[in-house]
Amino acid sequence: MTDLSKRFTANPILHPRDVKPSMEGLVVECLLNPGAFTYGGKTYLLLRVAERPEQSADTVSAIVIDPAAPQGMRILSCKKGDPELDYLSDPRSFTYQGKTYLTTLSHLRLASSDDGVNFTVADKPTLIGEGPLETFGIEDCRVTEVEGTYYLTYTAVSADGYGVGMISTQDWQQFKRHGLIVSPNNKDCAIFPQKIGDSYFALHRPTLGAGLGGNFIWTASSPDLEHWGHHTCIARTRPGKWDSVRLGAGAAPTRTAEGWLEIYHGANEENRYCLGALLLDLNDPTKVIARSEQPIMEPTPTYETDGFFGSVIFTNGVVENGDELTVYYGASDLVVCGATFSIKEILASLH
Amino acid sequence: MTDLSKRFTANPILHPRDVKPSMEGLVVECLLNPGAFTYGGKTYLLLRVAERPEQSADTVSAIVIDPAAPQGMRILSCKKGDPELDYLSDPRSFTYQGKTYLTTLSHLRLASSDDGVNFTVADKPTLIGEGPLETFGIEDCRVTEVEGTYYLTYTAVSADGYGVGMISTQDWQQFKRHGLIVSPNNKDCAIFPQKIGDSYFALHRPTLGAGLGGNFIWTASSPDLEHWGHHTCIARTRPGKWDSVRLGAGAAPTRTAEGWLEIYHGANEENRYCLGALLLDLNDPTKVIARSEQPIMEPTPTYETDGFFGSVIFTNGVVENGDELTVYYGASDLVVCGATFSIKEILASLH
Numbered sequence A, B: 001m002t003d004l005s006k007r008f009t010a011n012p013i014l015h016p017r018d019v020k021p022s023m024e025g026l027v028v029e030c031l032l033n034p035g036a037f038t039y040g041g042k043t044y045l046l047l048r049v050a051e052r053p054e055q056s057a058d059t060v061s062a063i064v065i066d067p068a069a070p071q072g073m074r075i076l077s078c079k080k081g082d083p084e085l086d087y088l089s090d091p092r093s094f095t096y097q098g099k100t101y102l103t104t105l106s107h108l109r110l111a112s113s114d115d116g117v118n119f120t121v122a123d124k125p126t127l128i129g130e131g132p133l134e135t136f137g138i139e140d141c142r143v144t145e146v147e148g149t150y151y152l153t154y155t156a157v158s159a160d161g162y163g164v165g166m167i168s169t170q171d172w173q174q175f176k177r178h179g180l181i182v183s184p185n186n187k188d189c190a191i192f193p194q195k196i197g198d199s200y201f202a203l204h205r206p207t208l209g210a211g212l213g214g215n216f217i218w219t220a221s222s223p224d225l226e227h228w229g230h231h232t233c234i235a236r237t238r239p240g241k242w243d244s245v246r247l248g249a250g251a252a253p254t255r256t257a258e259g260w261l262e263i264y265h266g267a268n269e270e271n272r273y274c275l276g277a278l279l280l281d282l283n284d285p286t287k288v289i290a291r292s293e294q295p296i297m298e299p300t301p302t303y304e305t306d307g308f309f310g311s312v313i314f315t316n317g318v319v320e321n322g323d324e325l326t327v328y329y330g331a332s333d334l335v336v337c338g339a340t341f342s343i344k345e346i347l348a349s350l351h
Helices: A344-348 B341-351
Strands: A026-037 A042-053 A059-066 A073-079 A093-096 A099-102 A105-113 A138-146 A149-157 A161-169 A176-182 A188-193 A200-206 A217-220 A229-235 A248-250 A254-257 A260-266 A273-280 A290-291 A313-319 A324-331 A333-343 B026-039 B044-052 B058-064 B073-079 B091-098 B098-101 B103-111 B139-148 B149-158 B159-167 B176-182 B186-190 B200-206 B217-222 B228-236 B246-249 B254-256 B259-267 B274-279 B288-291 B314-322 B324-331 B334-341
Touching: A026 A105, A026 A333, A042 A059, A042 A138, A042 A313, A042 B200, A059 A099, A059 A105, A073 A093, A105 A138, A105 A149, A138 A188, A138 A313, A149 A188, A176 A188, A188 A248, A200 A248, A217 A248, A229 A290, A254 A344, A260 A313, A260 A324, A260 A344, A273 A313, A273 A344, A273 B334, A324 A344, A333 A344, B026 B103, B026 B149, B026 B334, B044 B058, B044 B139, B044 B314, B058 B098, B058 B103, B073 B091, B091 B200, B103 B139, B103 B149, B139 B186, B139 B314, B149 B186, B149 B259, B176 B186, B200 B246, B217 B246, B228 B274, B228 B288, B254 B341, B259 B314, B259 B324, B259 B341, B274 B314, B288 B341, B324 B341, B334 B341
Parallel strands: A026 A138, A026 A313, A161 A188, B026 B139, B026 B314, B159 B186
Antiparallel strands: A026 A042, A026 A324, A042 A105, A059 A073, A093 A099, A138 A149, A149 A161, A161 A176, A176 B228, A188 A200, A200 A217, A217 A229, A229 B176, A248 A260, A254 A260, A260 A273, A273 A290, A313 A324, A324 A333, B026 B044, B026 B324, B044 B103, B058 B073, B091 B098, B139 B149, B149 B159, B159 B176, B186 B200, B200 B217, B217 B228, B246 B259, B254 B259, B259 B274, B274 B288, B314 B324, B324 B334
């Protein structure tokens, strides 16, 4: 193994305890996989905050997104023993009066920093799920700046499955919703920061069930960032390797002289998530020039190996500064961390 | 049950024996689910033809799409006992030298008719799979005429899964390929025959694995028919009913005074496929006005209940003539049939 990362000595840089719950009666259970970007001279993370209602012995509870409620969400509590309640079939959800509710729900929240290491988390959610396709929350947001506008691509979760939602903003005050840009089941969508030829491009990850295909990385292209076509599979799982079961793009690719550099995650049969690199042709990103044989980063310190879901490092936010690529990542589905890489070193590892 | 269909007395109108194999050494195993359209005063079907190599006791064989071969395809035969061959794990496929091959493969072939009942099938395939996303064939094509051009949306099948491919033509001689317009796994995509407001619309059917969601009908919209966004779920499976497990759109919707009328298929736990109707708002096809409580057509005659896969009626081709809607359909995954409906009667059944 050649771990090319230099982890922040301050890791983890954010814990659930650093985040104020969205409303009374909620607990922040996990911080996950932040998007990252710079704006107005500061570094920002767009955190995924997973909350659940406080537990009590005789009830089960869920967060329900409700535009009519003061905070845009409310708590639904059901008495155990209610004949219309089934909470024993699945620990992650329950059904009440025939409807399914998740026991935890994610929203997106900004955190800002002057130095890229010490972050201050906003007191309230920045974005919560909206409409019928986001009733179970929004997760794992990539942020790409394209021609002065920030495009946020995230996992929109509902009882209808999960697909890729998109929101755009120029000032982080006004947000425009663009609906689901890739149909379910799909996640891990990252938009390239500029047009290539006449088209915009994105990476995405269809999640397939049993049968043909697998959890592979695909590209798509678009004339307007809102409508996508020409879906093409570019990277598949590799039996016997660290990315044998599941792949997914990280943040927007970084343009280098040798090609588009994409840090992606791969998982194996043990659900161990590592990071690797893909190098894509500058003029045709459906062409893979090179791919990491070995991970460039593996879960190693305790905060990456032990947590809510151990042995997971997952990135969807990078900040580029010359040769230095700062990778923000979720560790063990519980805390947020950072590490720096040399772009040259990553490229050299791909030769 | 109220079966509103008037089946052709000539049913089935096409058998596998009516179709010439694509090349020597192949057998036409099944005729399935045709698209339908009118062109130059004739009625056309675009049949899905499923072929397999002739069997022999000591080999297993597959059709391999190969642009370098004279007919665009060739037969791969492997001796049973070859240590690089595994043919016992799955009757529908085998693996040889680490690659998977299907034992049957579908192409699309035109059949033409002056009366809409007696069809003459072309001697050769009209369209076969092309490129890495169609190596396992192309299936179940919908044909929609939009502004003088025919748009063909079909299931593109490969080892990477299956998604919706699109081909357009104006003269049925020259064809333009538009790649995958909806990412995998997805099928049953039908484009509306005209713009609604500023956008084109389509129906499609994501196939989800275990977990959230199901095999529901979605809509999408597009500025150019090639790039799609605003994916929205409009019709879900209904527990306990005839469409409890799986739904999918049929052909392009028919415009009526009351709304867009869509004949769709639904299947239950017994994989019994029936047809029903959806009525969608003329100005906003994401709004469902009405839906069949009971099927409008159920597999009943022997040719629908007994075949390659029994109790299946599946339509993706309709031809409209005033109040009469002729529905062409695949029966029991083996033969092609037709039936007529009164649009008024279908609408009345939805009230």
